[in-house]
Amino acid sequence: MNGEQALRALAPALPQRPAARVAVALLWGAALVALFTGSSWLSVGNVALAITLFNLMAMAQAWNLIGGYGGQFSLGHGLFVGAGGYATTLLLTHTGVPVGLAVVMAAVLTAGIGTLAAIPLLRLRGVYFSVGTLGVMIAAQNWMINWKFAGQTRGVILPQRGVLSFPTQYLIGAALLVGTTVIVWLAVRSRYGLRLMAVRDDESAASELGVNGFRVKLIAFTTSAFLVGLCGALNAFQQLTLEPYSAFNISWSINMILACVIGGMATIAGPLIGAAFIFELQQQLQGYENLTSLIEGAVLLAVIRFAPGGIWGLIRQAPELARSSLRLLYSAGRKPAR
Secondary structure (H helix, E strand, O other): OOOHHHHHHOOOOOOOOOOHHHHHHHHHHHHHHHHHHHOHOHHHHHHHHHHHHHHHHHHHHHHHHHHOOOOOOOOHHHHHHHHHHHHHHHHHHHHHOOOOHHHHHEEEEEEHHHHHHHHHHOOOOHHHHHHHHHHHHHHHHHHHHOHHHHHHHHHHHHOOOHOOOHHHHHHHHHHHHHHHHHHHOOOHOOOOHHHHHHHHHHHHHHOOOOOOOHHHHHHHHHHHHHHHHHHHHHHHHOOOOEEEEHHHOOOHHHHHHHHHHHHHOOOHHHHHHHHHHHHHHHOOOOOOOOHHHHHHHHHHHHHHHOOOOOOEEEEEEEEHHHHHHHHHHHHHHHHOOO
């Protein structure tokens, strides 16, 4: 099987009838229209919640590229959230660049940091890689705590020209969510995506076929860092003030991982479903942080034990499970009574 045939095998089956394709296109169009116009019909409070949800979904999707499809279980993606937020705030404070350009520059800088960190880290395997990413994030946090230019423990405050209205933040969040999802979707369905998953499954075998595993993982890690850096910028617009302990917190990475594992790793829909689940759980249990962590841990264990494919895996298996149950019931009903 060549790469093109394998790619078609991995891609989901699309409706073949023109009418069905038109219906699917119309549904996607309606969903996008509803998504991007949400700030006009949602309340102010719900718009603020939607911005946070979009950001979490985009972060989870970005982590999924390296963690799910790449098999590199990073615990240090909080570094990129903090780097994107701090870089955006400092650029707006000390330079005259427009807001949009500052966000792009911050994301590029974050991607550069990710590349520099990945060069030694990707030489590590398994748990050593995970611990290494966590160590780099903690080192970055300590650097920011002692860096006078960035305010040390006082942190930084977003300047007035960087204060965006809720509708603007909402549109940025929606565009970031859609853009991140499309980038990951295109990446994993390309020849590069096949190489990335081949390296994840068996790097030695992929190397024998001519795949440079280090280069493939480095691209995924850098792309993931860039996307999370954009999310960090949006977080700065939301929070208005940043300080090292929250901006470079491991909770960012934990939420990304939980969303992917609970929703379904190495799928496009899984991180989005998992992020929505985590977000709703946290909203319902506000004020009970310890209980939230306990419930999240219990859900995670249940998913790993009973549904390793996550919520999306269960949804995809639902039709087959229903058919199997109906066949069992039909067979049981046809057995003669004794």
